Amino acid sequence: MSGIVHAAAAPGAVGAYPHARRVGNLLFLSGVGPRRPRDNGVPGNVFDADGRLLSYDIEAQCRQVFANVQAVLEASGARWQDLVDVTVFLTDMQRDFATYNRVYAEYFSDAQPCRTTLGISALPTPIAIELKCIAVVADPS
Template sequence: MAKRDAIFPAGRHALYDLHRYSPAIRCGDLLFISGQVGSREDGTPEPVFEDQVRRAFANLRAVLAAAGGGFEDVIDVTSFHTDPQTQFATVLAVREEEIGAPPYPAWTAVGVTWLAGFDLELKVIARVPAAKGNGTASQG
């Protein structure tokens, strides 16, 4: 079985410790990133939805960077939305800025009723070859 390494970004968030999970697990060249929300460092949500979306992407970018990767390494995204009908245009606009040019990753959007006080969550699988990574795996 391949070794699993926990990946933590430099600006560690309170939610990781509060809810006892790793932001990402590297297994070989694959990086499995836990759902990233628009959390400030203290674990509270950004109150304005667009700011929360931007913060969720920033938190995702930080986890990717800690593994030596970026959005170009993302293979699959699952996004969870508390009110997709009213929120989706904002998410798509920020996504366009963050994800960049094609080819785009696979993406599944799911409407949910609860995200612990947040309105958007981004769960990602990326391929970041170990040779590309900077070896910043951490056990927490």
């Protein structure tokens, strides 16, 4: 079984791509950021009058990105425990890694996917974290 997944409970894609794609028993999630599905806002972001980002709350963004991953998994017929690989992109590894690592441990205490964390210079929207995930899902037959 293969197919494209669009998750109504997740924020819309910022480009021409699906939330996820299933190929056989593998589920590949597109990059998932911390935008809120209801208004596309990023929790904890503070902007000046000209729209420049002044500060952000990495903990709030971590919690929202994990909620968004959960929404995509559920729309795909998968569970949190089905995750086998998580790649995390942080825009400020030095400032944010400890907080991200603490929050990650809360969400992944039972599920233990492989994990890679990368420090990068920017993401395409004003976010500080993005996840790229792979899950293994049971065959529905």
